[in-house]
Amino acid sequence: MNSAAPIQTQDDALSLQPPLPVRRLHNFIYCQRLFYYQWVENLFEENADTIAGSHAHRNVDKPSNYEEDKKVALAEGLPEGARLRSLKLESVTLGLVGVVDLIEGGPEGAEVVDYKKGSAKRGQNGERVAKESDAVQVMAHALLLEEEGTRVTRGWIYYAEDKRRVSVELSPEQREQTLKALADAKALAASGHCPPPLVHDPRCLHCSAYPICLPNESRWWAAGFEEKVDEQQMAFVFDGWPVAADASRWRPGGHALAGAATTAPEIKEAPRPDGDAGEILVVQEPGAQVGQRGDMFTVSVKGEVVQKMPGHQLRAIYLYGAVQLTAQAVQTALELDIDVAYFS
Ligand code: SF4
Known part of the structure; x- marks a missing residue:
């Protein structure tokens, strides 16, 4: 009799995985290595961005009533203007689990709203556009709601820094991209x-x-x-x-990953930043303001933050023309020994 343990195949490794949290799918789009650390290695670190992200969720994370009541309300069809907050959904079919920040009754069906602490990216004409990972997250939540029998007609991201919503089109292409990312993420986890x-x-x-x-x-x-x-x-x-x-x-x-290398680089020297002591932040947009928030330096134009840099990665700030530096930013630059130079 053969007593050897059964060999686990790639299909077994896929089918034995627990449901993938939607936030891990978001990580996968952001960076596959980050996804692997958090989902496979279970390694987590907090930084200023993740803490600020939790803060942005503080209102929508307060659940409205009870889970079962919410599902009954969904099944009956949300009337226009009705709201359900922080609803946990799981699909065995999709192998996906997630908490939808906010579901609203719209004129033609349910609308999904997710909250993000940052700002939207800009399209070709300067319009606000949802980031790719955020759009995938909204689509994943819409898929989970569809599994519950709820028709979802619109998706939104509320960007806390912009203080406004950006629409996400729940198109067939978006659906296909999201399902492919889900399959790819599971395959990566199974690959080890x-x-x-x-x-x-x-x-x-x-x-x-x-x-x-x-x-x-x-x-x-x-x-x-x-x-x-x-x-x-x-x-x-x-x-x-x-x-x-x-x-x-x-x-x-x-799965295409922008910026990933296709061959190992030839690196002859010991690892260190491009500069010996950090990056140089150069600001030359007239009317821009360099400020400081937490451990980050921010660059704002017309009141909108357009760039952020961690203070510990800077060695100098160069300001050209009519650019302002706030008193807090000056103080932090002094504390971190960051040179500040003004150019006319
Ligand atoms: S490669 Fe960059 S984005 Fe990806 S896990 Fe490492 S530090 Fe994070």
Whole structure:
């Protein structure tokens, strides 16, 4: 009799996964490596952005009445103007679970609203557009509601920094992208391979996993892995490093990831920032204001924050022409030993 343990296949690894939280799907679109850390490795770090995100949810996280009452109200059809807050939904069919921030009764059906602490991105004509990861999150919530038999006609993101809503079109393309991302995220989790870090990507500046990921250092070590590293416990950092012959290992389903490297970089020097002591923030937009919020320097134009930089990654701020620096920003620059230069 053969007493060997049954071999687990890729299909088993997929079917045995617990339902994927929608917020992890959001992580997957933001950065596949971040997704892997949080969903597979269960590693979490807070930073100013994640704490501010929790703050932006403080009102919608207060549930309205009871779960069952809410589902009954949904099944009966929400009258126009009615609101349900913080409703948890789960679908075995989709393998997805999520908490919808707000569901409103609209003129033609239910409307989904998710809250985000940041600001919308700008379209070609300067119009506000939902970020890709946020749009996928709204679509995922709409799919969960559809599984409950609720017709969803519109999606919205409320951006706390902008203090306004941005529409998300629940189009067939958006649906297809969301379902593909869900399948790809599950395949990545089942693969057991941690993807490589992004390369010189601004997303890393705002990433809570930065101290765990160490993207520059990881790339440096990966480049010299064969010669320098032998310890098994270090392997997961390099396991998914893309090589031309097997790039599909870290890009399940061929999911396109902007900014990801396709070959290991040739790095000859020890890891360090592009400058020896940090980045230089250059502001030359007339009327712009450089301020400070938490541990971030902010650049605002006409009252809107258009750029944020962590203070500890700056070594200098250059201001050209009619640009203001607030008193708080001056104080923080002094404390962090950041040079400030004015140019006419
Ligand atoms: S630091 Fe960059 S590469 Fe690393 S997990 Fe965060 S976004 Fe991804």
